[in-house]
Amino acid sequence: MDTREKIMDAALMLFSKKGYIGATTREIAGNAGVAEVTLFRHFSSKEKLFEEVINTYSFLPALKGLLPSLKNMDYTDALSELAGRFLERLSERKELIRIMHAEIHIYPAKVREIYHNFIDELFRTLASYFRELQLKKVLRDFSPEIGAGAFLGMFFSYFNSKELLLRKDIAAMDSAAVINEFVNIFTRGTLK
């Protein structure tokens, strides 16, 4: 792993753990195993480092092309699959999400943009998937956007409680059982 990468890795962990202001360049460099001055030779300022970290570890492309493959599947299976993948992606980018939660009001423009792009795409794609199934008379009539919000919201909150707030009671739940019951409730709630 080259120096630049080591610094960005350490920065991701520390920004996630202590926030942008709380993470010092000394500690980032220390955790990366390099001298502080080396950090500044690679990144002209702490702010630039932050931006690069956020851009690099962005999860933008992470869920693209998932929906098309679901179109051949059964409704319930498709939603289960989607939920599983969604939770996986969130877990993979846990640190980044934590940073965004903490920093979203301090660095609104940059941070919020990445965050929104990720959720928006899923949101819209899922809504159009619902719309399609409504036209095929598989699903009952409901606002596809609100439906997408309900579905993603359940899982996002679950992820949040389990992995970001570290709630023991939630973490103890079997993940597959949760997905199963959420999807169960949702399909019963939306099928014709």
Add this chain to the structure above:
Amino acid sequence: MDTREKIMDAALMLFSKKGYIGATTREIAGNAGVAEVTLFRHFSSKEKLFEEVINTYSFLPALKGLLPSLKNMDYTDALSELAGRFLERLSERKELIRIMHAEIHIYPAKVREIYHNFIDELFRTLASYFRELQLKKVLRDFSPEIGAGAFLGMFFSYFNSKELLLRKDIAAMDSAAVINEFVNIFTRGTLK
């Protein structure tokens, strides 16, 4: 409004806006219209001030005693009412929730405790409400805890997108319509 209160008000706003580290005692005192030294005469340290703010503006008692009044209502009406109240409380305590999101990893013990107490109580009460209706054969068989997670999760994510992340598309949705559709999906998904 007495001095102590003015300081705590300003502190709540600034902690919410800039985070614990980002909010300086100078600025808090300035916004409160008092001298910085006065802040330290009321609160021995910035940390003590933070704790007092969190404890004072906690929403612990805010939802107690809501559930009992729902027992006489129709299932759908009860859930709508609960959802509405839940969103109201979250909105009222927006600043506090923002602080907790940002600071939960930096001040785990104190902050997380308050946060958990609030959600846990709702969680457990709602779960036992579901269990009761299952015994009465009104609801189908499902895990009451997971069900409570699904229900509260939908609304928490909605609140989060609308009021904390300030997403325009979500904010544009009619709140009553969202509650309606969420409850609709959930009741269809859980009724016998």
Add this chain to the structure above:
DNA sequence: GTTTAATGTAAGCAATCACTAACATAGAGG
């Protein structure tokens, strides 16, 4: 009218922060 409690003003301290300058070292490529 004197005392007392709450505030303000001014100055500053010790620590920490992001960031820089100057110079030494080491390894790879020619």
Add this chain to the structure above:
DNA sequence: CCTCTATGTTAGTGATTGCTTACATTAAAC
């Protein structure tokens, strides 16, 4: 062997921070 590039070491700068000390002001209480 020489050069170049990446890194380390050391020291330090100016700004900011939480917090303190010392003293002045004010207004209500007695």
